[in-house]
Amino acid sequence: MKKVDNSVSIGTQSLEQLQHLLRQPAVGQVFVLTDSNTVRNCYPLLQRYLPDHTLVEIPAGEEFKTLASCELVWNQLTEKAADRFAVLVNVGGGVVTDLGGFCAATYKRGIRFIQVPTTLLAQVDASVGGKTGIDFQGFKNQIGVFQEPVSVCIDPTFLATLDARQLKSGYAEVVKHWLIADAAAFATQRQEGVLIKDWSPIIQDSVATKQQIVEADPLESGLRKVLNFGHTVGHALESYLLLQAGREILHGEAVAAGMICESWLSAQRGLLSAAELDSIETFLFSVFEKVQFVTMETDAIAELALQDKKNSGSTINCTLLDGIGKALYDQPITVTEIAESLRYYHRL
Amino acid sequence: MKKVDNSVSIGTQSLEQLQHLLRQPAVGQVFVLTDSNTVRNCYPLLQRYLPDHTLVEIPAGEEFKTLASCELVWNQLTEKAADRFAVLVNVGGGVVTDLGGFCAATYKRGIRFIQVPTTLLAQVDASVGGKTGIDFQGFKNQIGVFQEPVSVCIDPTFLATLDARQLKSGYAEVVKHWLIADAAAFATQRQEGVLIKDWSPIIQDSVATKQQIVEADPLESGLRKVLNFGHTVGHALESYLLLQAGREILHGEAVAAGMICESWLSAQRGLLSAAELDSIETFLFSVFEKVQFVTMETDAIAELALQDKKNSGSTINCTLLDGIGKALYDQPITVTEIAESLRYYHRL
Known part of the structure; x- marks a missing residue:
């Protein structure tokens, strides 16, 4: 097998790696972003590895990869007074990882985020490369930034949730x-x-x-x-x-x-x-x-x-x-x- | 006098510097962002130094340093099919330079921007340091990124427009x-x-x-x-x-x-x-x-x-x-x- 960066963890042990990361002293409040599908299918598999956190949910689907969904995420971060030590964990397919990455990269000029891609597409594609973004006026990823997550945790167990x-x-x-x-x-x-x-x-x-x-x-x-x-x-x-x-x-x-x-x-x-x-x-x-x-x-x-x-x-x-x-x-x-x-x- | 970076031009020759920059072959479409004040007071002083461009105007005032104003800017860029070679020139006080910087830094994951601060506050403060952003839910600069402009052109002539x-x-x-x-x-x-x-x-x-x-x-x-x-x-x-x-x-x-x-x-x-x-x-x-x-x-x-x-x-x-x-x-x-x-x- 080819070698991957240390920041990417692949395999059934990757959620333990996530747990370890979130226990570091430099980690403040933890926020977990899901969509209406992954909150049912994936979040339960993940929950026992997570410390106290705030769950944020956006509607599932590319049609919700919008500024309005970003506002929903930024609102939650703001209401909970998330500071620069907060970490956002994005659990879902490309829409959640792209949008969550963008929200984190722009909240108070950038807080850290961790990608937990749950579709094969997001696992091999969307969560590596630092591209974050949302759709705008019908154009895909029209608004976004380049920002690397602090970590990508890829657990193939999630693939069983896919058709x-x-x-x-x-x-x-x-x-x-x-x-x-x-x-x-x-x-x-x-x-x-x-x-x-x-x-x-x-x-x-x-x-x-x-x-x-x-x-x-x-x-x-x-x-x-x-x-x-x-x-x-x-x-x-x-x-x-x-x-x-x-x-x-x-x-x-x-x-x-x-x-x-x-x-x-x-x-x-x-x-x-x-x-x-x-x-x-x-x-x-x-x-x-x-x-x-x-x-x-x-x-x-x-x-x-x-x-x-x-x-x-x-x-x-x-x-x-x-x-x-x-x-x-x-x-x-x-x-x-x-x-x-x-x-x-x-x-x- | 202390030395400043090459990317900052200070003095009455700085608009000629702007003109020179915008004539470079790597510059595609030019967009000029003003607010409803600077379009009247500052833009006329600047106009003869600018190549063909699209003028974008947002309402003046801190209360318009919002996502809605960003959408106005992103809409114009999108409608004119601005590509990665486009350059946004932000002409105004801190609201325009912060908001314009944020819009440029996030449009198609980042196009180049030039700051032309027209208030003393923006000239000595807002246009240096790479802070861009907008207000959100009553919090100042809650959403933003760090991104340096390609150039800052500071002409003290604009100060005569201030009370x-x-x-x-x-x-x-x-x-x-x-x-x-x-x-x-x-x-x-x-x-x-x-x-x-x-x-x-x-x-x-x-x-x-x-x-x-x-x-x-x-x-x-x-x-x-x-x-x-x-x-x-x-x-x-x-x-x-x-x-x-x-x-x-x-x-x-x-x-x-x-x-x-x-x-x-x-x-x-x-x-x-x-x-x-x-x-x-x-x-x-x-x-x-x-x-x-x-x-x-x-x-x-x-x-x-x-x-x-x-x-x-x-x-x-x-x-x-x-x-x-x-x-x-x-x-x-x-x-x-x-x-x-x-x-x-x-x-x-």
């Missing part, structure tokens, strides 16, 4: 980390799919890959953009379907489709062999169902890729694969090429 | 910097009072003093607390009178009274001689009118000092003078002592 679709959604990011940086893991570990008994080593490798990339480029000026693989097309697809009642898909489902499209774009440029493209497609379709759209929609979906935060002006900067296990960032592609890749995906 | 009371309010911070760190300036420069022809050297020394202190302790873990001199009692007085219609006083007026009270506390502990205390009092009363309250109110005012952000639990940590030009932070004092100091001030 299969949510689990797969997180798994897409695991696969992404293999494709951009770990050819050996892709070769040997993909056979298991999501039918995994012990998630700890898989999560640990995935977190370690992300940490290596983030540490080399904390402010996303270059290398870190490789983490965007699958997301240029994936985000466009996710945004498009989000606006159509009943057609919403999960983030990882969109990213899985996006990775196929962007692998095809990589192959078109001669960066990926036909055999590599085939092995990626075959594997992803063995785990993820095909995302449904019609040919007529491909242009409208592709247009949405122009709005990505990583673009400068009208150029779309995409991350492509340079063989399995290696990625190239800032590869300019056109809206037309994205539409073509979607039509290719549609025909598969 | 005498506002000018004096900023002058209190100049005096504070002398008392905590610059005995020579206190000895030689106080005779002029606020009847100063060329403010540039005064501002430059004051900014340099603050920078030295902030650089030694950017996150306020120790030394930086000396900047709080006069503010423990001052904030309590300001907060108390703010809640009483028609009795509100300006920040600097409260700090001037607070400096007298805290100098008296320093003298009580043998840290300041009777002659030093007398010279501080005589000078401050030559510039500032006495703040009006009755003896009956001193306990209620003193109680408010307990709520200060810098306290830990029920101890009030105050900054005291160890002779003129030297300060000691984290000096524990009681509510009773604060009430006594207010009664002393009242008798003067």
